[in-house]
Amino acid sequence: MQLVKYKSKPLESWQKAKELRLAHYKDVMTAKERGKLLVEGGTEGMISLPAGLGEDYVYFGGEPYGATIATDPKFSQECEEAVESGNFARDLCSYMRNYWGSMLLDKTPFGTKFPRPDFCFQLHICDSHAKWYQYVSEHYGVPYFAIEAPPITMKNGALDLGNFNDRVDYMTNEMLACIDWMEKVTGRKYNDDLFREAVRNECFSTRTWAAVCTLQKNIPAPLDQKTMFALYIISVLIRHRKESANFYKMLLDEVKDRVANKIAALPTERCRILDDSQPPWYFLKLYRHMEQYGAVTIGSHYSFLLAGAFSEQPDGSWGPSKTPDERGMPMKTRRDICTAYATWYAERPVFEGLLMPIYRNQQIVRLAKEWKANAVLLHLNRGCEGLSQSILEQRLALQKEGLIVGTYEGNMGDKRELDETQVIDRIDALMEALGLTKIPESAS
Numbered sequence: 001m002q003l004v005k006y007k008s009k010p011l012e013s014w015q016k017a018k019e020l021r022l023a024h025y026k027d028v029m030t031a032k033e034r035g036k037l038l039v040e041g042g043t044e045g046m047i048s049l050p051a052g053l054g055e056d057y058v059y060f061g062g063e064p065y066g067a068t069i070a071t072d073p074k075f076s077q078e079c080e081e082a083v084e085s086g087n088f089a090r091d092l093c094s095y096m097r098n099y100w101g102s103m104l105l106d107k108t109p110f111g112t113k114f115p116r117p118d119f120c121f122q123l124h125i126c127d128s129h130a131k132w133y134q135y136v137s138e139h140y141g142v143p144y145f146a147i148e149a150p151p152i153t154m155k156n157g158a159l160d161l162g163n164f165n166d167r168v169d170y171m172t173n174e175m176l177a178c179i180d181w182m183e184k185v186t187g188r189k190y191n192d193d194l195f196r197e198a199v200r201n202e203c204f205s206t207r208t209w210a211a212v213c214t215l216q217k218n219i220p221a222p223l224d225q226k227t228m229f230a231l232y233i234i235s236v237l238i239r240h241r242k243e244s245a246n247f248y249k250m251l252l253d254e255v256k257d258r259v260a261n262k263i264a265a266l267p268t269e270r271c272r273i274l275d276d277s278q279p280p281w282y283f284l285k286l287y288r289h290m291e292q293y294g295a296v297t298i299g300s301h302y303s304f305l306l307a308g309a310f311s312e313q314p315d316g317s318w319g320p321s322k323t324p325d326e327r328g329m330p331m332k333t334r335r336d337i338c339t340a341y342a343t344w345y346a347e348r349p350v351f352e353g354l355l356m357p358i359y360r361n362q363q364i365v366r367l368a369k370e371w372k373a374n375a376v377l378l379h380l381n382r383g384c385e386g387l388s389q390s391i392l393e394q395r396l397a398l399q400k401e402g403l404i405v406g407t408y409e410g411n412m413g414d415k416r417e418l419d420e421t422q423v424i425d426r427i428d429a430l431m432e433a434l435g436l437t438k439i440p441e442s443a444s
Helices: 013-029 049-053 062-070 073-084 094-105 129-140 161-186 192-217 225-238 242-260 285-291 301-305 334-346 349-355 357-370 391-400 420-433
Strands: 037-041 057-061 119-124 144-148 271-275 295-300 310-312 318-320 375-381 404-410
Touching: 013 057, 013 225, 013 242, 037 049, 037 129, 049 057, 049 161, 049 192, 057 062, 057 225, 062 073, 062 094, 062 225, 073 094, 094 129, 119 129, 119 161, 129 144, 144 161, 161 334, 192 225, 192 242, 192 295, 192 301, 192 318, 192 334, 225 242, 225 285, 225 295, 225 301, 271 301, 271 357, 285 295, 285 420, 295 301, 301 349, 301 357, 318 357, 349 357, 357 391, 375 391, 375 420, 391 404, 404 420
Parallel strands: 037 057, 037 119, 119 144, 271 295, 271 375, 375 404
Antiparallel strands: 310 318
C-alpha cells in the first residue's frame, strides 16, 4: 500500500478545551464555599432545567467525573474497593463506583473534599441512573428528583411517531413538575429567561458538535478520537452555558479550515477505524498504537452521539439537527420551552440506541458506512451495562454488512479488568486482517 503523507498541525482549540474543563471542576469543587447552588446528577440528563434557579447554578456531572478518576488507577482502585467493602457488586457501572467511592472516602483527584450537593437531579435512561443518585441523596440527606425517559416503540422497523409525540408530552409534564419541585426545595423563584437561554446554549452546543463530527467524513480526518475526547467533554459538562456555545463555534471554524486545507490528524492516514463505546480511560495509548499502522480512529458512537445532536438530512445522510429557533418552534412560555427541550431529547439518536438496542445496531452500521470506516473496534466493556447491551449483536450486524470488526475485553473505569498485552494483541490481529504493517519511523 502506497504511503501518502498529509499536512498536519496541532489543534489550536485543544488548549481552550483544557482550560474550560479545569475551570469547570474548580467551579464545582469550590461552589459551596462561594455560596453557589450545586446540583449533582448524570450528564446525559436535562442539565439546562435547573438553570432557571439562578446564574449561580453549578452542575456536577457524574459520568465524566468517574472517567476522570479512572485516569488515576491507584485512586480509582481505592474508590472501587471502598464501594465493594459496602457490599455493592463489582459488576455495577464503573463510573458510578468511582463516583460513590470518592464520595465515601470524601476526597477527590483535585485535593478537595467531595462536594455536597444542594439536591440531586437525574434523567433515568440507563438501569444505573436512578439508583446512582438515590444513594447520593440518601448519603447526604438531600432532595432528589428523577425524570423518567419513557420507552420507545417501533412499527415495521421504524420509530413509532405516535409514540414519539406521547414521549414529548410526558417529558414536558415531568419537567414542569420538576420546576415546581425545585422552587419548593430551594426556596428560589424560577426564571424562565435563564432557562430559555440555557436551552438555546445547549441546543447550539450539541448541534455544533454534531457538525464538527460530520466533518470527520472527510479524508484525511481532521481530528482523531483521542483528541475528540478532550473536545466532546465540554458539551457533556457545560453545554447549557454560553462558554460552551462559544467554544464549539470556534472549534467548528477551525475544523472547517483543516478540512479545506487537507490538514490531517494523522499525517500517515491510510486506514479509518470507527470506535464504539467508552474507552479504558487509563489506557488511551491503544489509539496511538493503531496510528503506528497508519490507522486513525475517526470517532465513535459514544463521542459523536453522547455530545452531539444528529438528525437525517435532506440527502438521507446524518448531520447536525436544527435548533428549536431554526425550526421556528415557539419558546415564549415555560411550557413552550419545556416542549422544545423535550423534543430535542426525544430526537437524540443516543437515547434511541439506549432504549432500543436494535436501533443502536442500525446506528453503528450507519456510522461506519457514512464515515467511510475500514473497520470497527468494539470494546466489550464490562463497566457499562447500558452501552454494552447487544454489543455482540452489533458485531454480527457489522459483519453482515461486510465490515471488518475487532473486539477486546475491558472496563472503562476499572483497570483490574483489562489486560493491556491482550488488548495490543487483539489490535495487532485487527491490523493484520486489514493487511496493514507498521510504518517505519523514518517514513512516519
